Amino acid sequence: MTEVQVLDGHRGAAGGYRVDASRGERNGRVSSEWFSRPADERFLCLSELYDTVRGRSDRSRTRTVESAAIRVEASREMPERLMLALPGADAPVAPTHWSFGQLASLISAPAAYLRQLPAALAGINLQHGLISHRAQQVKTLEVEDGRVELRAVTGPDYGRIHDHELVDAVRRIAGNGTGDTRWKVPGELDWSTGIYNPRVDISRDTTTLYASDRDVFLFLVDDLNPIEAGRLPDGSPDLFFRGFYCWNSEVGAKTLGIASFYLRAVCQNRNLWGVEDFEEITIRHSKYAASRFAHQAAPALECFANSSPMLFVNGIKAARERIVARTDEDRTEFLRRRGFSKAETQKVIETVLAEEGRKPESIFDFVQGITAVARDKPHQDARLDLEARAKKLLDRAA
Numbered sequence: 001m002t003e004v005q006v007l008d009g010h011r012g013a014a015g016g017y018r019v020d021a022s023r024g025e026r027n028g029r030v031s032s033e034w035f036s037r038p039a040d041e042r043f044l045c046l047s048e049l050y051d052t053v054r055g056r057s058d059r060s061r062t063r064t065v066e067s068a069a070i071r072v073e074a075s076r077e078m079p080e081r082l083m084l085a086l087p088g089a090d091a092p093v094a095p096t097h098w099s100f101g102q103l104a105s106l107i108s109a110p111a112a113y114l115r116q117l118p119a120a121l122a123g124i125n126l127q128h129g130l131i132s133h134r135a136q137q138v139k140t141l142e143v144e145d146g147r148v149e150l151r152a153v154t155g156p157d158y159g160r161i162h163d164h165e166l167v168d169a170v171r172r173i174a175g176n177g178t179g180d181t182r183w184k185v186p187g188e189l190d191w192s193t194g195i196y197n198p199r200v201d202i203s204r205d206t207t208t209l210y211a212s213d214r215d216v217f218l219f220l221v222d223d224l225n226p227i228e229a230g231r232l233p234d235g236s237p238d239l240f241f242r243g244f245y246c247w248n249s250e251v252g253a254k255t256l257g258i259a260s261f262y263l264r265a266v267c268q269n270r271n272l273w274g275v276e277d278f279e280e281i282t283i284r285h286s287k288y289a290a291s292r293f294a295h296q297a298a299p300a301l302e303c304f305a306n307s308s309p310m311l312f313v314n315g316i317k318a319a320r321e322r323i324v325a326r327t328d329e330d331r332t333e334f335l336r337r338r339g340f341s342k343a344e345t346q347k348v349i350e351t352v353l354a355e356e357g358r359k360p361e362s363i364f365d366f367v368q369g370i371t372a373v374a375r376d377k378p379h380q381d382a383r384l385d386l387e388a389r390a391k392k393l394l395d396r397a398a
Helices: 029-036 046-058 097-106 111-116 119-131 163-174 289-306 310-321 328-336 342-356 363-375 380-397
Strands: 025-027 060-066 071-074 082-085 137-144 148-154 188-190 195-197 209-211 216-231 237-248 256-263 272-283
Touching: 025 363, 029 216, 029 272, 046 060, 046 163, 046 209, 046 216, 071 119, 082 119, 097 111, 097 119, 097 137, 097 148, 111 119, 163 216, 163 237, 163 289, 216 256, 216 310, 237 272, 237 289, 256 289, 272 289, 272 310, 272 380, 310 363, 310 380, 328 342, 342 363, 363 380
Parallel strands: none
Antiparallel strands: 025 272, 060 137, 071 082, 137 148, 188 195, 209 216, 216 237, 237 256, 256 272
């Protein structure tokens, strides 16, 4: 059996780990979140994040109402703003930008056009749509924070999973996400040296814990415990770290999802490099979403967090050891029989030759070549297709 070790002897001078970020897949999902989040959506620890989203939830209430019973009001004092009088509410509520768009979508009205109209005229159009709404009922989510705002308007069967439920599930395995458990906000790769330093101060610039009025997104890694899965061409260990990210929107802006994977590095702008064995679970906010989260997604996250990496390590080992081509004819036939074009086949072989100093022979060689070619694809669909085919090869080898 392959031994999994924490390899202190291969640390760099700065106390990090030398990694080969040129291998495997690049994943830009976390980087997109990092790039787009303003300072007030960035959190330094899970407890701070949890308190924020839980407090918001505690101030909220949900009700299901007849759409025809909603009254749209345009105030003379604030002619630019619409208010909604909901059945059972003590006072009119103000729709947010997001909930206004949801309401317009439910009645098949163009939200962008309505926003350009004077409030009174937009209100007339909305009122007509609500009265003639065929579904008849809507579910609302209101929050009180100085004034009552309408955060979400969905169909009556919308299965809400609150943001704090996901954050709490992560806290159970990751504590505060700051190194008090093995799971933490990631470090950074120094491209000039190839050293990944897991010990980077958590700040608004480096954190990967995010929440807005519409969603939450969290990314954590186990980067103090590197995993060796084979050797690089120069004989040094091929090091990996475990990682996962998850997301949710209790107002219906996106599904709930959890992605787990092994990666070789995280760079300063939070791109994930050298990703292998990527797995993803998504749950739509349908009628039984809360039950699916409790019985499927949360246990899957805990299982990955506490599982042994041996299955992954042995899969990589098997792929390295399984020789499938020794001649150019073998290499071409291997790829062409698996749906690769002539140009793709040639590119994969040339890429492995350039990076490894030899032509591909094992399953692992071909997988690394395919993922390297995928990284250069300008279109996401083409890149994802190649990455999926590479993963399929690796899974079969395991």
